[in-house]
Amino acid sequence: MGPIVLAFALAVLAWMFVVGDLVRRHRPVWHWYLIGYPVAAWRVVFTWRRVAVLNDLAVSRLPARTLVGHLLVKGDPVRPVAPRCSFPRATPMGLTLVVRLHAGQTPATYLKAADAFVHAWKVHAVRVTSPERGLVLLTAMASDPLERPGLATAPAELLSALIGALETGGAWVMNLRLVPHWLIVGATRSGKSTLLARLITQLATQRVALVGVDCKGGMELGLFTARLSALATCRREAVAVLAALVVDMQDRMSACRSAGVRSIWELPDKLRPVPVVVLVDEIAELYLSDGTRESKAEAEQCSTLLLRLAQLGAALGIHLVVAGQRVGSDLGPGVTALRAQLGGRICHRVNDPGTAEMTLGDLNKDAVAVAQAITAAERGVAVCTGPDGGWSRARSHLTPTDEAVATARKYSAMTPELPLVTRALVALEGENK
Numbered sequence: 001m002g003p004i005v006l007a008f009a010l011a012v013l014a015w016m017f018v019v020g021d022l023v024r025r026h027r028p029v030w031h032w033y034l035i036g037y038p039v040a041a042w043r044v045v046f047t048w049r050r051v052a053v054l055n056d057l058a059v060s061r062l063p064a065r066t067l068v069g070h071l072l073v074k075g076d077p078v079r080p081v082a083p084r085c086s087f088p089r090a091t092p093m094g095l096t097l098v099v100r101l102h103a104g105q106t107p108a109t110y111l112k113a114a115d116a117f118v119h120a121w122k123v124h125a126v127r128v129t130s131p132e133r134g135l136v137l138l139t140a141m142a143s144d145p146l147e148r149p150g151l152a153t154a155p156a157e158l159l160s161a162l163i164g165a166l167e168t169g170g171a172w173v174m175n176l177r178l179v180p181h182w183l184i185v186g187a188t189r190s191g192k193s194t195l196l197a198r199l200i201t202q203l204a205t206q207r208v209a210l211v212g213v214d215c216k217g218g219m220e221l222g223l224f225t226a227r228l229s230a231l232a233t234c235r236r237e238a239v240a241v242l243a244a245l246v247v248d249m250q251d252r253m254s255a256c257r258s259a260g261v262r263s264i265w266e267l268p269d270k271l272r273p274v275p276v277v278v279l280v281d282e283i284a285e286l287y288l289s290d291g292t293r294e295s296k297a298e299a300e301q302c303s304t305l306l307l308r309l310a311q312l313g314a315a316l317g318i319h320l321v322v323a324g325q326r327v328g329s330d331l332g333p334g335v336t337a338l339r340a341q342l343g344g345r346i347c348h349r350v351n352d353p354g355t356a357e358m359t360l361g362d363l364n365k366d367a368v369a370v371a372q373a374i375t376a377a378e379r380g381v382a383v384c385t386g387p388d389g390g391w392s393r394a395r396s397h398l399t400p401t402d403e404a405v406a407t408a409r410k411y412s413a414m415t416p417e418l419p420l421v422t423r424a425l426v427a428l429e430g431e432n433k
């Protein structure tokens with residue numbers, strides 16, 4: 001009897017420590033459906049009224065003022081009624097419930113109460129959206145889905161890159177046909193270069209010209225030279241490359257005018273010029289000057305040229321992806337104007353609230369707070385805007401440098417020629433000799 005009991009006890013201990021630990025670390029979906037969801041749903045149902053009352057979501061059917069004889073009595077009516085909500089529905093990441101707003105309520109009241117829901121239901125986060133007038137959808141996430149994001153998939157499309165996974169479990173896609181220009185910010189070691197590497201590996205397989213502007217001596221983008229149509233490694237080269245691209249853009253304009261169309265996408269396939277994606281790593285290197293006249297003139301030229309490309313490039317197949325550690329008006333007046341043209345925004349962890357505000361503040365105030373909450377340990381996590389004007393937390397797929405370099409080499413034969421840009425760089429080299 002003794003050995004059987006001992007074996008049984010050992011088996012139970014092994015189950016608790018080994019299997020329990022695996023479950024805790026990997027949080028498999030079945031564990032959530034079997035144990036996590038029933039507990040969380042129970043919490044939602046039993047705390048709903050109390051949370052609603054404490055956060056002013058419950059409204060009494062009695063009037064706040066009434067006549068008693070000839071006296072008007074004002075006060076807080078008794079027995080407020082909590083808004084009606086559906087039974088929580090399980091999702092692989094957490095649960096959702098639909099709430100019917102009381103007349104006079106707006107989703108903003110629920111946004112304010114989101115933190116209260118998080119604590120009452122003991123979940124990682126609660127997002128509030130309004131899919132329909134009069135309804136609010138509360139999406140509770142049991143744990144941070146971006147800790148171990150799954151491999152999302154997306155259909156392959158020209159100028160579209162699968163960057164990573166969204167907090168909702170969907171694919172994080174940067175589609176330059178939908179949102180032509182992007183601004184990527186993040187403090188040092190937050191994941192900007194990894195994201196650019198991912199973008200390059202995704203675009204490398206397509207008929208797209210990639211132009212790098214990396215004034216940190218080409219340390220980051222230089223790795224992908226094999227698949228780049230041109231690379232500027234200092235500000236003088238950047239001015240030459242951007243000026244050549246502006247001339248190329250004017251040629252594209254004339255081609256469209258002669259064909260009587262408003263964008264290169266309406267041109268017949270044979271006449272359509274190759275789309276160009278300009279990747280700028282560290283925008284501050286283009287805008288900051290050391291006070292000399294020459295440096296100031298270069299910075300101003302860069303600012304004007306980038307702005308022109310951003311203003312006119314979208315319809316002509318010239319796209320900007322600009323990355324930097326910080327963006328602020330102190331870099332120069334041109335930065336704010338350029339930011340207004342970069343419709344797509346990605347904000348990693350930032351060191352100062354001003355940069356998060358500058359990146360996302362003009363689009364969505366809630367997103368700024370979420371971006372500021374990204375910690376140093378959450379590398380590659382960012383708040384990104386979507387084509388529908390919404391925003392989401394997301395994480396890029398970690399593309400190791402050697403993998404990105406190998407992809408760039410593999411598709412080097414697909415690198416399109418940009419004769420104007422190449423000529424400008426050769427002329428500059430000749431001047432330097």
Ligand SMILES: Nc1ncnc2c1ncn2[C@@H]1O[C@H](COP(=O)(O)OP(=O)(O)OP(=O)(O)O)[C@@H](O)[C@H]1O
Binds near residue numbers: 186380
């Ligand atoms: N999506 C990700 N998932 C996991 N780790 C990541 C991710 N993105 C980046 N990292 C890690 O963070 C480190 C720093 O990333 P990266 O070099 O891209 O930062 P950065 O913002 O470009 O920094 P810097 O401005 O100093 O160049 C990388 O070495 C990588 O290990």
